[in-house]
């Protein structure tokens with residue numbers, strides 16, 4: 001995702017995010033979800049962006065726009 005919410009409720013984009021300014025407590029943009037996310041710096045292949053931490057408690061809520069059901073891949077194979 002390209003945007004995240006800071007601990008103070010402000011929205012920051014990956015392009016303007018700076019850990020020294022914004023801190024490292026950043027969350028999913030969907031206010032009903034707010035799963036912790038981490039910043040991924042830009043590389044030769046991708047722009048900078050935010051993603052889930054990958055920990056067990058790091059899952060988007062089902063009503064979050066970034067939530068994808070686990071059977072998503074299965075359903076497009078059929």
Ligand SMILES: [Zn+2]
Nearest residue numbers: 028033060064
């Ligand atoms: Zn989410």
